[in-house]
Amino acid sequence: MEMNLLKRKKKGVILAITFILPVCLMTIVYIHMGIFPFGNNSLLTIDMHNQYVAFLSYLKEMISGNHSFDYSFSKGIGGNMTGLASYYMLSPFNLILCFWKTDTLPIGITVVTLLKMGCAGLSMGAYFYKKNGSYSAILFSLCYSMMSYNIVYQQNIMWLDGVILLPLICMGIENICKNNHGIMYMIALAGAILTNY
Numbered sequence: 001m002e003m004n005l006l007k008r009k010k011k012g013v014i015l016a017i018t019f020i021l022p023v024c025l026m027t028i029v030y031i032h033m034g035i036f037p038f039g040n041n042s043l044l045t046i047d048m049h050n051q052y053v054a055f056l057s058y059l060k061e062m063i064s065g066n067h068s069f070d071y072s073f074s075k076g077i078g079g080n081m082t083g084l085a086s087y088y089m090l091s092p093f094n095l096i097l098c099f100w101k102t103d104t105l106p107i108g109i110t111v112v113t114l115l116k117m118g119c120a121g122l123s124m125g126a127y128f129y130k131k132n133g134s135y136s137a138i139l140f141s142l143c144y145s146m147m148s149y150n151i152v153y154q155q156n157i158m159w160l161d162g163v164i165l166l167p168l169i170c171m172g173i174e175n176i177c178k179n180n181h182g183i184m185y186m187i188a189l190a191g192a193i194l195t196n197y
Contacts, residue, residue: 011129017138018125022145023118030110037107044106048155052088056097057105059089063098091161091195109157116160121145127167161195 031038044053058081071080093112100108125141144167153159165188172185 007133011133014129014135014137015122015125018141018145019118019122021138021142022121023114025142025146026114026117030114035110037110042106043110043113043154046155048109048157052155052157053105053109055084055088056094056109057102059085059094060097060100060102060105063095086194088158091158093157093161113154113157113160116157116164117145117150119164120150120160123164123167127171130171159196162192165189165192165195 029035033039034041036042062081062085093116096112096115097105097108121141121144124144125137128137128140144163150160150163168188169185169192172182172188175184176182
């Protein structure tokens with residue numbers, strides 16, 4: 001009984017570190033680079049500046065009831081928003097942006113990016129911990145969360161959801177092979193398809 005409690009405590013500490021460490025490291029990088037709100041630089045570059053910030057702002061207004069999910073005149077000369085919403089805006093992390101005012105959306109996007117990096121570390125940490133139950137899960141999850149793909153795609157944050165879900169999909173496949181339970185696989189794969197279209 002006491003041994004199980006110690007194992008659960010160890011697992012909880014390791015998984016907490018796998019989430020907190022990438023968030024802290026990226027925050028230090030943002031501070032060093034002067035990324036807003038720590039300076040005048042911004043994550044809003046390339047596609048994030050040209051597309052995402054407008055889409056995420058529209059999503060915030062849509063959830064507030066100020067815009068329609070079906071059709072918008074804000075899209076060029078007008079058009080259906082369903083396809084655009086399903087391609088760019090179905091990440092559950094985007095709901096966090098509802099708590100930010102439109103003019104402070106860059107701070108919200110920075111927070112969402114940090115949370116996605118942390119969740120990538122957490123999901124890989126859970127996968128590695130399940131495989132070997134050791135502190136090495138911290139190192140491997142940190143490498144996974146800070147890989148160059150994640151750093152580069154901070155301007156396309158919709159692709160980071162797939163990075164978060166990949167270790168869960170792998171765990172689901174292993175569950176199917178070991179004990180024929182496919183629930184985790186189905187949920188993780190459905191999430192990956194929905195958030196990454």
